Each structure stands twice: as C-alpha cells, then as structure tokens.
Amino acid sequence: MREAILLLNMGGPNNLHEVEMFLHNMFNDPYIIRTKSSLLRKFIAGMITLTRAEKSQDIYRQIGGKSPIVDITRSLVKQLNVAVGEDIIVDFVMRYTPPMAMEVCTRLQELGVEKVYLIPLYPQYSSTTTQSSLDDFEQTAHKIGWNVITAEIKHFFSSETYNRCVVERIKEALGSDNAGSFDIVFSAHGLPQKIVDQGDPYQRQVVAHVGLIEEMLKNNWLDFNGIHLAYQSKVGPMKWLEPSLETTLHSLTNKKVIIVPIAFTIDNSETDFELSIEYAEVAHELGYQEYRVCRCPNDHPLFVQTLIELCEKMK
Numbered sequence: 682m683r684e685a686i687l688l689l690n691m692g693g694p695n696n697l698h699e700v701e702m703f704l705h706n707m708f709n710d711p712y713i714i715r716t717k718s719s720l721l722r723k724f725i726a727g728m729i730t731l732t733r734a735e736k737s738q739d740i741y742r743q744i745g746g747k748s749p750i751v752d753i754t755r756s757l758v759k760q761l762n763v764a765v766g767e768d769i770i771v772d773f774v775m776r777y778t779p780p781m782a783m784e785v786c787t788r789l790q791e792l793g794v795e796k797v798y799l800i801p802l803y804p805q806y807s808s809t810t811t812q813s814s815l816d817d818f819e820q821t822a823h824k825i826g827w828n829v830i831t832a833e834i835k836h837f838f839s840s841e842t843y844n845r846c847v848v849e850r851i852k853e854a855l856g857s858d859n860a861g862s863f864d865i866v867f868s869a870h871g872l873p874q875k876i877v878d879q880g881d882p883y884q885r886q887v888v889a890h891v892g893l894i895e896e897m898l899k900n901n902w903l904d905f906n907g908i909h910l911a912y913q914s915k916v917g918p919m920k921w922l923e924p925s926l927e928t929t930l931h932s933l934t935n936k937k938v939i940i941v942p943i944a945f946t947i948d949n950s951e952t953d954f955e956l957s958i959e960y961a962e963v964a965h966e967l968g969y970q971e972y973r974v975c976r977c978p979n980d981h982p983l984f985v986q987t988l989i990e991l992c993e994k995m996k
Contacts, residue, residue: 685770685794686992687785688758689801689814692775693748693949699778700738704730706777712813715876744953751775753947754802757980761988770794776814782821790827798992799833802946804843805886806836807872832995838890842990846983847941848897850975854939855903863937863971864907865898866929867891868956869944871912874920884922890943906935910943913960914951926956930964937971938964946984948977 691707694700708714708726716722741747754773762771770792774785789797799818801811815833822829837843855863869887877884891910898905911929912922930938940960942952956974964972978984 682795683770683793684768684796684798685772685789685792686761686765686798686800686988687789687818688754688761688771688773688988689799689818690750690754690773690775690803690947691810691814691949692778692781693750694741694778695751696747697738697741699747700741701730701734703777704733704737710776710809710813712809712816740950740954743958744950748778748949749953750947750949751778753979757947757985757988760980760982760985764985764989765992774814774818776817782817783825786818786821786825786827790825790829794829796830796832798995799831800988800991801834803944804836804838804946805869805883805890805944807876807883808881809872809876809883811835834991834995836886837987837991838886839893840987840990842983843978843987844890844894844897846978846981846987847894847943847975848901848903849981849983850978851898851903851939851941852901854973854975860898860903860905862935863905863939864909864933864935865905865939865941866909866911866926866933867894867941867943868911868913868926869922869942870951871915871921871925874922877922887943894941894943905939906937907933909933913955926960927963930960930967930969936967936969938969938973940972940974942975942977945977947979952977 694703705726708729709722714722714725758771758773765771772785772789774780774782799815801814803810872883895908909929911924911926913926915921915925940956942956945952961972
C-alpha cells in the first residue's frame with residue numbers, strides 16, 4: 682500500500698497578488714465566519730477583503746513581499762522526507778493559498794497513494810484551524826473520487842519532543858543572559874469568546890500547553906521572573922479571549938520580556954510582523970529594555986522528530 686504524510690496549515694500569500702485570495706478564502710471559511718447563509722458569508726468576505734487588502738499588502742511588503750510560511754513548510758517537508766525515506770511520500774497542503782487541497786489531492790491520487798497520515802500543523806485543536814483543514818481535505822478527496830484511507834492527529838501540544846523544541850527556541854532567544862531577569866509571555870492567536878463558549882477546546886488546550894512548557898523550563902533550571910499567557914490578532918468588535926498581548930505588555934513591571942508564539946508551528950505574518958515589528962514598537966514606547974520574539978519550531982530537527990513520532994502513533 683502506497684502511503685503519504687500530509688502536513689496541513691492555513692497558508693499565506695506567496696506574493697502580493699495572493700493577498701486578496703488569502704483574505705477572501707479565509708473569511709469565506711464557514712468555520713471562521715459562522716453564518717448559516719453562504720451568500721451573507723460571501724458578502725462579508727468580500728467587504729473584509731476590500732477594506733483590508735491594501736493594509737495587508739503593506740504588512741507583507743515589510744516582511745519581504747510574501748508570507749514565510751510556504752518556504753519554511755517546504756523545508757520542513759524536505760527534511761521529513763529525508764528522515765522517513767523513499768517508501769513514503771511527504772507533501773503539504775495549505776487551506777487558503779496554494780498549494781491547495783485540489784492540487785495536492787489530485788497529485789497524490791495520480792501517484793497511487795492509498796493511505797494518508799494527516800497532520801494539521803496546529804499544536805492545539807480548534808474548529809477554526811484543525812477541523813477546517815481536515816474537512817477541506819476530506820471534502821476534496823470525496824469530490825475527486827479518491828477513496829483514500831486516512832489517519833489523523835488533532836493536536837500534539839502534549840508531545841514531549843515538541844515541547845523540547847519550544848524550550849530550545851526559548852533558550853535561543855535567551856542566549857547567555859540570566860533567565861531570572863526576563864519575563865516570558867506565551868502569545869496565542871486569539872479566538873472569539875463566543876466560539877470557546879460553544880465548546881471549542883482551544884483555550885483549555887493552550888492553558889494546558891503553557892503549563893507543560895512551564896514545568897519543562899523549571900526542569901531545565903530556567904527560572905524566569907514571571908510567566909504569562911496572552912492573546913493576539915483580535916479582529917472586529919466582538920469579545921475575544923483575554924488578556925490581549927498589548928494589555929499584558931502594559932501591565933508588566935519588568936521591562937525585559939521574551940515572547941513565545943505558542944499557537945504557531947511555522948513563522949508567518951503574525952510572528953514576523955505582528956509580534957516582531959508591531960508589538961516591538963509598542964514595547965519600545967513602553968520603555969522595555971529587552972523585547973525578544975522566539976522563532977517558531979519551523980524546520981528544527983526536534984519538530985521533524987515530533988512529526989515522525991506522530992506518524993508512528995497513527996500506524
């Protein structure tokens with residue numbers, strides 16, 4: 682039986698021309714804009730795209746004219762492919778920008794793949810991310826008549842290997858400095874409170890994840906001055922998870938901080954722009970002496986090992 686490992690993620694513009702595509706596809710996702718009317722959702726997506734496209738393009742200009750997410754994911758796939766050998770195909774699919782499900786599913790079907798291990802690259806489960814990506818794959822496979830066997834992982838925040846990778850990224854950001862002089866802020870992508878109230882487990886899993894990493898930091902003799910959890914990327918007027926990252930930065934008395942993007946596995950505009958540029962300016966205005974942002978796991982060897990272990994669990 683020919684098998685494949687397929688990594689799933691939200692994607693990001695490969696160039697400035699894809700910014701409108703990214704926005705339009707994301708806000709047309711029924712898991713993102715939760716209205717029963719597809720026509721209303723399409724209208725809302727169109728309005729958001731119209732009003733945000735120019736600003737979003739400017740954001741991507743400031744980080745090199747595109748999102749880094751596809752290139753880094755491609756590097757991760759290459760390293761994972763070397764690690765697992767030629768007997769299994771490794772590929773990736775993005776939710777809102779190329780390579781998208783139709784292209785990838787068609788290619789794997791033509792290669793004779795009969796079983797796919799699906800790994801959404803989100804450490805914590807949310808219907809807005811994990812389930813959206815899994816449904817996108819399943820619906821596309823059904824549409825092209827591909828009767829593929831699937832195995833899937835819905836979260837991996839409790840993976841010891843993965844959390845060792847996160848700790849290594851924190852150590853990189855800390856360098857040779859004393860941990861006790863820094864506060865750690867774990868920054869998770871926000872979610873409307875309404876979605877959490879409807880039963881989405883994302884917040885509970887984020888809190889549990891922070892607890893696991895905090896324990897691992899202590900076991901590594903990394904005793905930071907304080908450890909905090911905050912949320913970023915709020916959109917629109919509705920109530921989102923709190924506290925916000927900005928509120929947290931205003932509240933800290935210690936002006937040396939390391940930001941850990943706890944909900945992302947691959948660097949993207951939320952890390953390279955929002956955290957590393959936008960909030961860096963906020964921190965500067967607030968008089969922070971040190972403001973550092975950890976890199977995501979990206980293509981770190983420990984993340985590659987994590988993905989191998991997840992596949993073994995599915996067999």
